[in-house]
Amino acid sequence: MWRVKSLDAILATAEKKSLHRSLGPVQLTLLGIGAIIGTGIFVLTAAASQKAGPGMSVSFIIAGAVCAVAALCYSELAAMAPVSGSAYTYTYAVMGELLAWCVGWALILEYAVAASAVSVGWSGYVLGLIENALGFDFPDLLSAGPVWAMNGMMPVPDFSAGIINVPAIVVALLVTCLLMIGTTESARVNAVLVVIKIAALTAFIALTLPVVNAANFTPFAPNGLFGSSSGMGIVGAAASIFFAYVGFDAVSTAAEETKNPQRNVPIGLIGSLAICTLFYLLVAIGAVGAIGAQPVVGAAGEAVQPGSAAFVAACALAENTNKLVCSNEALAHVLREINWPGVGNALGLAAMLALPSVILMMIYGQTRIFFVMARDGLLPEGLTKIHPKWKTPYIVTAFTGIAVAIAAALFPVGQLADISNSGTLFAFFMVSIAVLVLRRKDPTRKRPFRMPLVWVFAPLSAFGCAFLFWNLPHDAKMVLPIWGGIGLVVYFLYGYRKSHLGRGLIEVHETDSDAPPPPVPPIS
Numbered sequence: 001m002w003r004v005k006s007l008d009a010i011l012a013t014a015e016k017k018s019l020h021r022s023l024g025p026v027q028l029t030l031l032g033i034g035a036i037i038g039t040g041i042f043v044l045t046a047a048a049s050q051k052a053g054p055g056m057s058v059s060f061i062i063a064g065a066v067c068a069v070a071a072l073c074y075s076e077l078a079a080m081a082p083v084s085g086s087a088y089t090y091t092y093a094v095m096g097e098l099l100a101w102c103v104g105w106a107l108i109l110e111y112a113v114a115a116s117a118v119s120v121g122w123s124g125y126v127l128g129l130i131e132n133a134l135g136f137d138f139p140d141l142l143s144a145g146p147v148w149a150m151n152g153m154m155p156v157p158d159f160s161a162g163i164i165n166v167p168a169i170v171v172a173l174l175v176t177c178l179l180m181i182g183t184t185e186s187a188r189v190n191a192v193l194v195v196i197k198i199a200a201l202t203a204f205i206a207l208t209l210p211v212v213n214a215a216n217f218t219p220f221a222p223n224g225l226f227g228s229s230s231g232m233g234i235v236g237a238a239a240s241i242f243f244a245y246v247g248f249d250a251v252s253t254a255a256e257e258t259k260n261p262q263r264n265v266p267i268g269l270i271g272s273l274a275i276c277t278l279f280y281l282l283v284a285i286g287a288v289g290a291i292g293a294q295p296v297v298g299a300a301g302e303a304v305q306p307g308s309a310a311f312v313a314a315c316a317l318a319e320n321t322n323k324l325v326c327s328n329e330a331l332a333h334v335l336r337e338i339n340w341p342g343v344g345n346a347l348g349l350a351a352m353l354a355l356p357s358v359i360l361m362m363i364y365g366q367t368r369i370f371f372v373m374a375r376d377g378l379l380p381e382g383l384t385k386i387h388p389k390w391k392t393p394y395i396v397t398a399f400t401g402i403a404v405a406i407a408a409a410l411f412p413v414g415q416l417a418d419i420s421n422s423g424t425l426f427a428f429f430m431v432s433i434a435v436l437v438l439r440r441k442d443p444t445r446k447r448p449f450r451m452p453l454v455w456v457f458a459p460l461s462a463f464g465c466a467f468l469f470w471n472l473p474h475d476a477k478m479v480l481p482i483w484g485g486i487g488l489v490v491y492f493l494y495g496y497r498k499s500h501l502g503r504g505l506i507e508v509h510e511t512d513s514d515a516p517p518p519p520v521p522p523i524s
Contacts, residue, residue, distance in 0.1 A: 003501055007081055007093045023258045025267040032251040032272025034194045038358035040244025041280055042331055042351045043121035047306040047414040049293035050325040052237035055221040057284040062238035064277040066464035067245040069457045070428045071273050073435045075266035079449035087427040094434040103430045105487035107369045109423035115362035116407035117416035118355055123167035124328030125351040133345045142166045145410040147309045161312050168408035175359045176401025180394045193354050200350035204331050205282045207340055212289025223303050231473030232303050239468040243417040246424050248273050262448030291337045296320045307412035363400055370396045377500035418476035425469040432462035
């Protein structure tokens with residue numbers, strides 16, 4: 001289970017069964033921006049302000065700093081091995097099959113749960129648009145899932161605030177159907193969607209910064225740096241808002257379709273991250289300064305987690321209904337509060353148009369990880385069966401879409417984002433370690449992009465990922481080991497025995513080269 005598939009074998013596979021290389025640095029940067037800007041900034045701004053208050057601007061800086069050093073690690077490995085599979089492939093080449101399986105299994109958690117979170121975020125903006133622009137009151141019980149609380153070791157649903165999130169189910173299943181029938185988006189469509197999202201955020205910044213009130217930044221950190229409970233405070237908000245940056249690794253998954261990947265992948269990774277960080281900081285300052293971002297408190301004056309029963313009860317109070325922390329469509333809500341309702345509705349429309357493509361990207365990423373793991377024999381190859389007409393892996397796409405819809409129907413966006421972060425942070429941690437291990441094991445290998453100060457930045461990346469993981473809410477932290485335990489059972493019952501590498505079928509990728517890959521990445 002510690003067997004390693006050499007980088008040479010992986011690169012040989014990529015040469016014989018490769019995708020068409022057509023993406024340049026600008027397209028790759030737009031791909032990254034499109035994948036990054038989504039539910040995180042449009043929706044999780046409210047959850048972050050409930051955890052950190054005005055200090056959420058520092059949370060964005062902390063999360064962005066961790067992503068920056070992780071992006072450097074990704075850049076070195078992606079330039080060395082410009083193939084599909086992202087962190088799973090890199091770990092397989094450096095640290096062996098067992099850890100690669102763990103990373104691949106965690107990436108499944110990342111992509112599927114992230115798609116659910118974006119579906120819930122889309123639902124909030126669509127419902128806000130329906131109610132504010134059209135004046136139609138959508139039934140509350142069908143616009144949100146139940147509130148979950150732990151009773152001992154068992155999660156118990158409270159259906160008083162909502163039963164099921166119908167719009168989230170609809171968008172998840174529609175996107176799944178599009179992926180199954182092979183509908184893809186061109187780079188030109190991606191560029192249009194990126195322009196829409198950037199235009200919406202630019203309008204928000206332009207209208208909020210002139211009305212910033214310095215008094216709204218006091219107290220700056222009402223819940224402190226670490227908070228009184230798990231997942232609260234500025235650092236806890238950074239662990240949650242990390243979701244706003246998830247997607248930059250989608251650039252590395254497109255390495256196999258990139259012209260001159262050794263140069264262009266690092267440009268796409270770091271460029272998209274830098275642009276998005278600047279936008280996020282300005283949006284956070286505008287939101288806080290315009291209407292304030294103080295958290296609501298429980299009946300006894302205690303700090304409460306966003307999405308909890310106590311939080312829902314606090315937001316139901318008349319004095320809290322218009323607060324930023326209680327909004328399901330944070331940015332549109334801010335614009336309406338400062339008397340720009342038309343622009344707020346337009347921003348809601350922009351989110352409604354752009355977010356489904358993020359769901360599409362996440363579900364696509366999930367199917368690609370499944371595809372590569374099954375191609376290595378670690379999962380049943382039947383999962384990647386190609387539809388004779390649509391030419392897509394329809395079985396795994398349908399399975400993924402149904403799972404995404406169920407999670408979106410029953411859980412709030414904040415909890416889903418935190419669960420997704422747990423898988424993402426683990427994968428990023430492993431990539432950081434892989435860079436160091438490969439520097440030791442194979443120091444002479446050509447590195448088209450060499451990470452500067454690797455023995456400083458790579459450990460910082462690993463530590464930052466572990467630090468943010470530790471500051472996630474307790475329930476989100478527990479999902480990863482439970483999910484990982486299930487994955488280990490699957491691996492030892494199936495993958496360990498069926499592994500192509502373990503059975504000596506090194507050439508399996510070349511022999512099935514006539515099987516079409518998943519569809520071209522649908523771009524946010």
